[in-house]
Amino acid sequence: MRRRFMKAVWLILAVIIVTLTNIDAKAAEEFPNRPIEFVVCYPPGGGADLSARIILPEVEKHIGAPIYITNKAGGEGTVGVSYALNKKPDGYTLFGLHQSSTFVGRVFGQLPYDFNEIYPISNWIDNLNIFAAKPNSPLKMFKDLLEYARQNPGKLKYGVPSKRTSQGIGAELLLSDARLDIVAVPFKGSGPTMTALLGGHVDLASIPYAMAKPHIQAGSVRALVVFGKKRVEELPDVPTAVELGYEEAPLAIAGAGVSAKVPQDRIEKLNRAFEKAMKDPKVLDQLRKAGFDPVYMDQGAFKKHILEGVEKVNRIKDRLKD
């Protein structure tokens, strides 16, 4: 009896050893052979989390290993990046990237890690942001806004979800270029900003187009200008900031990054998987329907975009400070 028991124990041990050595042998062979962790730097449920949950299942298919999400929120998106960068740079830990954990954080010296340690893999989504007014306002077009604000400096107030969001940066960049004095009233998030505009508590608001869309359709809000260079399909008459001769606002960032110390061949694999997922029409469709504006940027474009962001935000640094 005892002998049999010992035999069983030996057998189990043998099996374990064989599997372990096998895993080791395989590990040297190919990447990835175990689950990949993706660190979402905001709490579950927000836009950062949601977009990752839509895209990652598709990336999973192309990379050939399961990807699981951990949420590490805090530090305006920097705590999760620090956490990921502190892990072994073997490509098994990816993290979400946002403005505050890249160019905005860099300009304001709020990054607890070396900016160059981030390798941006791909950007996923952009926010289409607009300047909007109430339909009964005398400000019917951007031209009206220009005239009125020049004659009455400091009189107009615009609602914005905090100045260091893509809405805030877009608006301040435009106001700085156009030399307009319009006072920002920062709200907590785009929802309260929207209700403040609807209730007439502010004259204008810088808000994501996705949030204003139903109200534009219902006629309770009017779009004056789109930040950026591309017009909104549903708003053929609304000009963009670039068309009006102002600088393009840096796009909002929600994308993926990895430690720059990861071996290049692994980064290449990750790049390809993200590229394939972001070119899948099904993913793009789901993102669009969830209210995001998908833009795929590969690592080169993404990196360039982040550096441009640093430069642009630096220029209006003082406006974002007070």
Add this chain to the structure above:
Amino acid sequence: MWESILLGFSVVLQPINLLLCFVGVLIGTLIGVLPGLGPGATIALLFPVTLGMAPTSAIILLAGIFYGAQYGGSTTSILVNIPGEAASVVTCLDGHRMALQGRAGPALGIAALGSFVAGTVSVVGLMVLAVPLSSFALRFGPPEYFGLLTLGMTLVVYLAQKSVQKALISALLGIFISQVGIDQISSAQRFTFGLGELFDGISMVPLVMGLFGLGEVLLSLERGISKISVITHVKNLLPNLQDWKDSTWPVIRGSVLGFFLGVLPGGGPTLSSFASYGLEKRLSKRPERFGNGAIEGVAGPEAANNSATGGSFVPLLTLGVPTNVVMALLFSALMVHGVQPGPLLIKQYPDVFWGLIISMYLGNAILLVLNLPLITIWIKLLKIPYGILFPLIIMFTLIGAYSERGLAFDVFVMIVFGVVGYLMRKCEYEPAPLVLGFVLGDILEESLRRSLIMSDGSVFIFFERPISAAFLIFAMLLLISNSIPLLKERLKTLEKVEII
């Protein structure tokens, strides 16, 4: 109207929708009972699953999780003094006291029944008032919020059980803690010591779990285990006739109050439960019972926070503006299916709107049937010896504190506030006013500053606007009426001193 309701029923009574409604509220109850696990995280995890469903089915499931969680939230508050979120802090005050007196059954029972009534009221409110209420909510700009929150702050007086002064100090400490983090308006860091973990401020869940759950455990350990084991004899399982009499009006008042406050984004459910508690204590003929196991102190706030849940659907469904994380997820869930929440929703997608509302009604009924039998099981939990129960409580608070943001830092925050809660209790400072100050402090400050930016620095903005003026005057009257007895007492003692 009747046609619409019939339409709603025809949608909900499809077997798949009925099943999803049941599954939703069941999951909701479970995560509501487990402290620290919020509906936000759960809905986010389930979100990809709903992509393949019809839009109505998806939102029925997800909404079920949301209001189901509110139902379960009171259970741990009553049994072990751990509020899972800020809205059930008030339930701890009298609910846990009732449990210590062997009346956990009636407390849980009235919480469930009160929630059912509140759920019904808020569904009716949604059907009849959703559209007019949304335009009412829009009249609330920063000055109006400032007025409302100032009025809310006066509730501190009612949370005081022994000393009003100590309650005020506790509330001030709460306001101070709410200032930690990056300031919303100027983007400046306050009291963060450069720690990224503090940029978003101290998190609510670790704070309340430490102050209440852990603080209570520490104090019980000091008092000795033998003294508090009276809890094991349970008197009755359901509320008796007297309990019913005491609770009827608080439940009705709480439901109505909660619904209206829930419509207003920002602190709605939390403020509603505190407000209902204050209201009941103010109206009660024997306010001294509050804090010592008064059933009204459970019935009113529980009804209020459940009804506020219903109210918080108004801005989403009529304006397309999500007011919290859960609403943002529901917003996306609808959008993914091509249903645009907003002013045109009710006209364009009546099946979604009415289906959701009727499912909430059925869901509430399911929750009641589900929760009443559970009470006997919960009460048995109280018979677990403290040697086992305390480590379990500590484990759950640790998990709860960690799980919201996934940071070990929050576990330390929880432990620190556990010690703070213990010391406060020892010195007879109550933690509830601290929570009120913490919840309202930063929104009060922000709305003050926003108002002043709007008015170019003139304070008259608060009095030019009728709603904010009315709130401020009401708050002033409340303060005066409350300080008169205090002043009289003071004068009496002064006179005595002079005579001597």
